[in-house]
Amino acid sequence: MSDNGRTDTMSKLDQLRSLIPYLARYKKRFLIGGLFVFMTNAVGLIQPLLIRAAVDSLAGSVEFRILVAYALGILGVAALEGVFLFLMRQTLIVTSRYIEYDLRNDFFAHLQKMSLRFFLKYSTGELMARATNDLNAVRSLVGPGIMYSINTLILFIGTLIVMLSLNPHLTAFAMLPLPIMVIMVASLMKRIHDTFKNAQEEYGRMTTHAQENISGIRVVKAYVQEEMEKRRFEQFNLRYIAHNLRLAKIRGTLWSAMGFLTGVGAMIVLWIGGTLVVQNDLSLGELTAFFSLMARLTWPMVALGWVINLTQQGIASMGRLNEILNTPPDIADGPQTDFSISRIEGEIEFRNVSFAYNGRPVLKNISFTIPKGKTVAIVGHVGSGKSTLLNMIPRLLEPTAGEILIDGRPIQQIPLHVLRRHIGYVPQETFLFSDTLKENILFGADGAALEDMIEAAQISQLYQEIQRFPDQFDTLLGERGINLSGGQKQRAAISRAIVRKPAILLLDDALSSVDTYTEEAILKRLREVMKSRTSVIVSHRISTIRDADQILVLEHGEIIESGTHEQLLALDGVYADLYRKQIIEEELEEL
Amino acid sequence: MSAFEEETLGKAYDRQLIRRLLPFIRPYLPRVLLAVLALLAASILQLLGPKLTQVGIDQYIQNNDLPGLKIIIFYYMLVLFGLFISRFAQMYLMEWIGQHIMFDLRRAVFGHLQHLPLSFFNRNPVGRLMTRVTTDVEALNEMFTSGLVAFFGDILTLSGIIFILFYMHWQLALVTISVIPLLFIVSLLFKQKVRNAFRQIRTRIARINAFLQENISGMAVVQLFNREKKNFDRFEKLNRDHLDAFIRTIFYFAVFYPTVSFIGAFATALIIFYGGLKIMAGTLTFGGLVAFIQYAFMFFRPISDLSEKYNIMQSAMASSERIFKLLDEKTEMDVIRPRIRIQGRVRGEIEFRNVWFAYNDEDWVLKDISFQIAPGEKIAIVGATGSGKTTLINLLAGFYPVQKGEIRLDGHNIRDYSLFDLRRQMAIVLQDVFLFAGSIAENIRLGNEAIDDERLRRAAADVNALPFIERLPEGFDTPVKERGASLSVGQRQLLAFARALAFDPAILILDEATSNVDTETEILIQQALERLMRNRTSIIIAHRLSTIQNVDRIIVLHKGEIREIGTHAELLSLNGIYHRLYQLQFARQEREKKLAG
Known part of the structure; x- marks a missing residue:
């Protein structure tokens, strides 16, 4: 210690x-x-x-x-x-x-x-x-x-x-x-x-x-x-x-x-x-x-x-x-919190945000704005700071410098539970609890109806498989229950996030264990529901992000390229290189 | 912390487990005997106190004989000294024996772990294995030092007291021990109740800990989904169930202890009543009665103690069951029966013959792999993630047995060699360089006494590690902390090279680090690798452009199969898998190299 x-x-x-x-x-x-x-x-x-x-x-x-x-x-x-x-x-x-x-x-x-x-x-x-x-x-x-x-x-x-x-x-x-x-x-x-x-x-x-x-x-x-x-x-x-x-x-x-x-x-x-x-x-x-x-x-x-x-x-x-x-919580509601705020719209702005862990810089001077309802994708190598960036939006981590604004207000003004209530987060490492599938999907959605749960499962392409489980939504997960495959787990986590009907959806490499065909189907359905919502998507797959309104390329904690898919290809930089590699990988997959 | 997951509800006494514990006790039998003797001495001396008091009262105080009393006092003093020494000797000896048995058990568990196959470590998380070496051994310690000793002590004291009571006045003794059946029934009832209650407590605490562990691991998810309140309520409920179960056992204990005391008082009342009659009849002295009452008091404490030992025994049995289950796991040596000894250095001719391998069932990771490597040849293996590269070197090092086909070294199946001989012929440098807590020198030497300072220095110099080692505050004696976190990736790689070179094996197996290093370090590593590969068969999972350009042949693995073999130029001209892999993994390096150079 x-x-x-x-x-x-x-x-x-x-x-x-x-x-x-x-x-x-x-x-x-x-x-x-x-x-x-x-x-x-x-x-x-x-x-x-x-x-x-x-x-x-x-x-x-x-x-x-x-x-x-x-x-x-x-x-x-x-x-x-x-x-x-x-x-x-x-x-x-x-x-x-x-x-x-x-x-x-x-x-x-x-x-x-x-x-x-x-x-x-x-x-x-x-x-x-x-x-x-x-x-x-x-x-x-x-x-x-x-x-x-x-x-x-x-x-x-x-x-x-x-x-x-x-x-x-x-x-x-x-x-x-x-x-x-x-x-x-x-x-x-x-x-x-x-x-x-x-x-x-x-x-x-x-x-x-x-x-x-x-x-x-x-x-x-x-x-x-x-x-x-x-x-x-x-x-x-x-x-x-x-x-x-x-x-x-x-x-x-x-x-x-x-x-x-x-x-x-x-x-x-x-x-x-x-x-x-x-x-x-x-x-x-x-x-x-x-x-x-x-x-x-x-x-x-x-x-x-x-x-x-x-x-x-x-x-x-x-x-x-x-x-x-005696360790005081470092992220909590404070004097600047405005408890009259009860919902958020979904506009996100990063202003010169930096983050360091143990003195090692992870993010350096990040600035960008996502208007309400738009989709931003983030790409970059392992360790480039993508997850850290995403973790800051629901205040799991706080910037060491700079500030984040939601709906034009400093993020600290929004009561923590209100902020998180309006965010749907699918983390990189899927974490489900050893409880029933239903409990897991409705994990953070108090008052959600059964139809909502079924719809969420349908959007994440999990519904049909659940139908085949002996206890369907009451199936127990974990050591005492059944073990879902990596892809099924990820889709359960997606259901859990979207059943909250969040203003902001955060996907951290959330489709990595899902095959390309299913991914396509999920993305198609997601686009419909997310039309009026803000999304931030981290992914390695170009197919997941090419349609985003804006793509940010992170390297060593800095944004080195940003623009739409076409703009970035025209730039012929890191993104273009990534894109070419992915095409080769797809070719390799078929050999 | 998976100890909580596997809740074994052991019996307090299991003959089979005790029999397996015996070999661990045997080496200390003379000392155990000594401890028992000390215990016996302590018990006898302890009983002598009241006896001396009785004699003092009856023979001297009542006869107004003060000089005589002084003699008794002198004896009393001797008894106290004897008691002090024997008690200390007994306690220290038992602790000594207990600690040494723990030492042996820990050594056995740790030693056994060293020889278990890698597949075992894949199945068992580090945390669980740690519990075996630490917590489980400690649980047994409690049984040896406090449980078993006290048990012997209690039994001895009890028998001693009964003997003395009968010696003093057998009728009165019979009256006293007439309460024993009553005690027996009470203890039996208590044991039954408490066993179930303890069982309940154990399952409930296991539930609390499982919930706690899950929630700590998934805390971010709990917070993101505003589940703090709900999950707290659940936790509180589990906590409450545990509390309730405990309160029940407290109740049983609260009833049991006073009941035993009461039975003790009942015996005292009987003694006074019956003893009074005997005094009236003139067959008992006052002093005799007083001493009798004192002995009777001593009689009841061990009985309540014995019940308390029950729980200790129960958890000790559960722990030893887990320990022996680990010790029963088959080691690598149990599986492989060496038939050929390797004398000196092998030539380094390697052949894979139709090798198939799967980590589980029919999920083939390698399919029908066949190739040959001549002595001294340098081979690079390239392939996409998941193509089976790492598995291939794992098999060559004998970490896993192949399912079909065979791997041959110098013309013999590697299964015919002992693992010790086989691995001594190889230097295996893994991607994640593992450094132990110790000095730089110790990390290179790895306990091989044959590597003297001269050879150590030369090896470090040959792989370009010497300059940076000498810049460290204490040179070769600089301690490596936190697995070398203070060293750069490049430096760690060079250290691993120095380690490999110092061992000077016939075969080099290298899984190159993927991380980017600066150009200068890149050149250092490249030179070092060239020197390292000299005069030995080398198999390298290549991630560096310089490596694939410097080897004799490249094997292209794709989806568990060998798809292309040849030199860099040959393979590029094929315009197949290698060509694409090259573009994926090495083309950027090439561009950067051109830019830099």
Whole structure:
């Protein structure tokens, strides 16, 4: 990633702070959940007291009736604790799932606002990783992370209070190892964070290597590099597990030390407490209660190490999510938007438009005007900037210099959804969703009637083939359904665009997979419907564009020739050359 | 990220998969044994704590024997140290073993991938294969380090506790374990409910991710057609379904944990009640009862833990199933049985005999191709896009087996040689020059130790790459970043030539880059190519005018068939396909050359 400067400067605290709005939404639930944690622990603390009382009573004369009462009491308290434990999970853990749900929705909604430029920067895989792994880590932070933190805190304070009420003197001794624990946790926390980060980075390097290898497998094989590649991978593999083992060493130390120090506390209680009992300053039952209280602390203390781990990971992942969520959409309605505009006519003007990506110029100083209802065709080699130019009309991309006017107004004045509502776009790479054919064709045409859909399918010469599908328009596409041929896909995409009856139709090499005969038929029908509409057509085939009102020839991001077919032929330049080549190609096709 | 696409709903335990995992565990068996010993030590030491407490209370505190108590405290200290060491040793050892098994698995998967045929890579997208090497291996790691270890630990602790309980007071122990059938029933019910709920969660998260992935890939279309709101609503619905399923499992867990605790308390109540009676009867001491209660507490935590391991096991089994499926794919070596070893350098005589080839079924890409190339001869292949040029060199390099006919090298079918021997005789320069992350030198040498610095320099110099390499900040040691994005097309081409020349093979196979380069670079490339072709059989998919003018013969491929063979002049005079291809691909270069020159 080239610019994550913003998030780098965000501190760990800032990452956590960005969670506050999500937590605040469930303030009540957290409060109630906290209460349940408190109740669970409060009731939980009664149990050792009861056991103490029971044991103490056994020291005297034991009555059968009292025994039964104690047994039932313990059972009742346990049942109550169980109920609160249930409620605690039902509130806190469920809330963390709500937050996960909210975060996922927000993430998706935010992606929907981002422009093409953003998706050029972040690959699908990268965004998916954030929506899955990172979201999970954050969920663990707000779920078990928060629950166990609250739990440990309340348990600790509660236990401390009960211990103090039993015997402050002994409590002070029992807590002796505590400062050491605090110091240890504090010092190891940063090391865990750093080592974890290093391990993640090493993992990233290993992954990148594997990815490079798989993408370049032909070269690897061509140069008989398989063994060498295995050795190289092994190095990454080795370094990665070395980091992990370092992490394991720190974690292992932390966890065993926590257990050790808690044990030391119990040992001190046995020693000092034993002495107190001998001196008759403490009852045997009280000592026993102390033991069960200490035993209750052991696990939460060890779990603290685990919670620290969760928190560190959650913070790192929240940072990665914030990197996306804090990227402002670069194309959106703004102060200059005139919301009174509800339709567009279709006149397009480019004024000195330039576009650069990563500092590399793609379009240079492009100017042209398309009057309403006219057709303009664009030709040029691969990489000459044709698609970029087309992408600017529906504002998928925005010029880095110059401006675009629609109906004589700067394009930014038109509300984005109005602009796009009146454009029918057929992209170069056909993208259909794994849904029914009908859903795909009516994708962007709310309120279109069935007749409109059928007409659109007829214009794009798809209707007859659809008639032959078993489920016709209800045929499912994609992995779970049928796979259309390249040409069928393109024609479905054309249907999808024209069913909107757009003021502007944009075809980006939209007939490349369609055979010449069908192309002819589609173009003929299109010309009828597009009579009063503006069209911009990008194509490699002269047959598609020769009848356009104006033809623009793009090369290295510049318009080098423009005019009608006849004018350009007379010019005998790049277009004429292209034309001649195409004639040869047609001849070749027949040989 | 196709991991989401293939949702395998694995069982938590699959004997067949476990059996296949065993060979990966075997090399570490001594350490596993050591870890189990450490675990055993930890478990025993852990149980000694309460026992020492009991002895301390019963024998010393109650008898007011403080010096005796100090001895117990000393033992307690020893136990704590022992516990610290054994716990650390056990945790670290298990992690060590887990990481090494992962290392081996990753190496096995990666190594296996290296030898799979290209057709396999055509079928499987990079993302999916990446998941095997990364996520799937990680899922197994979780099973080895947290699942399996803890499982052993829990089982050991449980058996230890039961043993001690019986040793202390067998009647009371019987009373305590009388709740086990109850626990068993509860766990069984829980497992059943949770299994279905987890299954539901997995399919639903798979749906969310599939939808997300589709929408990210097609975001431009979503935006162009103003579908943001509608698609968001759909996403929210999927998200909601997932949430609902999760809330259900939370409910089961929320019921299960307290139930286990309650059963624990029930056991405690029983102990106090029954133990009280025993104390009355004088067959049990106070200390005995206190220790008994402590052990009983320890008894119930592992039981709730065991249920939690279930999910880890389930996803680990699903992952290992996918990993082993990949490892079962047949490698190139499995298909080809070499019968002849190549000693030294081949002469480089190549013959295609009635070769037919299709990537799928009967969709022939090459039809009945026959031609011969003499040792040292230079051949150019020309043809329109889709005429089968690339396929032809793919077959020669043994990337795919031919369906009909045969390809012969020095008079033997190439299938009789090992792929290693075959490809070592060739330098294959592909159109898209692939550079690895590493230095310039490493990229030329590609791990071949035989290429010393001297040979490296000479090769670079011969293909005109030396001047630009020396201008780089660190010369040959300059790191190549992002697959050589900082190098120009021409420079990358020259590097590939240097690579080929340094290897000095008998056969050169070259797919020329189509991109335009400036005249100066064009001349450099042309000179380099002439030197590269010297003394070896060369087959070039030509895109440059200079190349077709410099070769001995040109083969014209058209729609998968050889239509014309001859020299440049001969073919032009035929006024056939070559003539037209020439006008399409090379005439412009000729004009430009004249203009420039």
